[in-house]
Amino acid sequence: MIKVRNLSKHFGALVVLKDISADISKGEIISVIGPSGTGKSTFIRCLNLLETPTGGSIFIDGIPLLDKHTNVPKIRRKMGMVFQSFNLYAHLSVLENLTIGPIKLLGMKKAEANQKAIELLKLVGLAEKAYSFPDELSGGQKQRVAIARCMAMEPEILLFDEPTSALDPTMVSEVLAVIRRLSREGITMIIVTHEMEFARNISSRVFYLDEGLIYEEGTPQQIFDNPQKEKTKAFINRIRSLHINIASGDYDLYAMQGEMEAFCEKHVVTKRVTGYTLLIAEEVLGLQRDFSNITISLSYSEKEGNVEMVCASAGAAVNPLTENFPDDEIGLKLIRGRCSSVEYAYKDGKNILFLKIKGE
Numbered sequence: 001m002i003k004v005r006n007l008s009k010h011f012g013a014l015v016v017l018k019d020i021s022a023d024i025s026k027g028e029i030i031s032v033i034g035p036s037g038t039g040k041s042t043f044i045r046c047l048n049l050l051e052t053p054t055g056g057s058i059f060i061d062g063i064p065l066l067d068k069h070t071n072v073p074k075i076r077r078k079m080g081m082v083f084q085s086f087n088l089y090a091h092l093s094v095l096e097n098l099t100i101g102p103i104k105l106l107g108m109k110k111a112e113a114n115q116k117a118i119e120l121l122k123l124v125g126l127a128e129k130a131y132s133f134p135d136e137l138s139g140g141q142k143q144r145v146a147i148a149r150c151m152a153m154e155p156e157i158l159l160f161d162e163p164t165s166a167l168d169p170t171m172v173s174e175v176l177a178v179i180r181r182l183s184r185e186g187i188t189m190i191i192v193t194h195e196m197e198f199a200r201n202i203s204s205r206v207f208y209l210d211e212g213l214i215y216e217e218g219t220p221q222q223i224f225d226n227p228q229k230e231k232t233k234a235f236i237n238r239i240r241s242l243h244i245n246i247a248s249g250d251y252d253l254y255a256m257q258g259e260m261e262a263f264c265e266k267h268v269v270t271k272r273v274t275g276y277t278l279l280i281a282e283e284v285l286g287l288q289r290d291f292s293n294i295t296i297s298l299s300y301s302e303k304e305g306n307v308e309m310v311c312a313s314a315g316a317a318v319n320p321l322t323e324n325f326p327d328d329e330i331g332l333k334l335i336r337g338r339c340s341s342v343e344y345a346y347k348d349g350k351n352i353l354f355l356k357i358k359g360e
């Protein structure tokens, strides 16, 4: 359905996309991931000509999009795009936001457009907001309206550019749920996202963009569990773990716990394990002597459903598991009770504690 060959895009001297080739079949769900600034937005904006490619070709259903004889508006109408920032018409009601396109561009009768809009609003769970205005909606609701508005144009291809990244964390899941629901309707979707769990669950294939290329592509299992190339590996490792640096005893405990909590939430770690993680981080820090250079890293193992914590602290070798202060006893007990394994090593001038926090 979509065929891309040697697509490139330069902004002046800046080469964002070097050479992108891909074939996407009807009904496929492609997630596009990668570090920021690698051209993910540019790539999908080129697909519907919001950006004019510098070189290469794009075929939609065999029709060359960049050929000057092609009826571009007609082809673009097959594609809907959902942006980070909703882009609803503020002066129109939710219903009117959904009907204006079909009436003006598809020549649909008002009654039919209204009826269809109501159905779509039901699909995204917002039928009762039909007569509200965008200002009266939460971010998550706005984005669901934006998705319904795209669907009202009956697209065959939906492009999403980080549809949840402007949302409060509490609203991410309602939008992802709607996208997941639509993914069962057979529409071809290309989704740029930072939500890796979502990407893993929904996609038929994942494109990792880097160096102006589809640097690596594969099934979600291949890309997330077994990436082959160096940069993909580094990226996947980075997003899987959280690193917190502490440079003094006056570190901000609450900010640290907040970051850890957000990490756990992102990885759908249970409330209980999340609670253990925060508590153990505090206790582990309670065992430290030297706060000049500490790194606490968390990673989530999907396979085991547990969180691993590594605390590395620079300084002379002291094993807190054996050479502890008397008042460390309680902390140690708390740690051991909530971990399936606690190990110590001294390496490269660092005292390192490895902890596996018990899963369910």
Ligand code: ADP
Residues within 6 Å of the ligand: 011, 014, 016, 035, 036, 037, 038, 039, 040, 041, 042, 043
């Ligand atoms: P991503 O979506 O992966 O974060 P983008 O596609 O937004 O990356 O941007 C890739 C690079 O292209 C960035 O360096 C960005 O600054 C640059 N860029 C994007 N759009 C434009 C533009 N319209 N003019 C100039 N530079 C741009």
Ligand code: MG
Residues within 6 Å of the ligand: 040, 041, 042, 161, 162
């Ligand atoms: Mg982007």
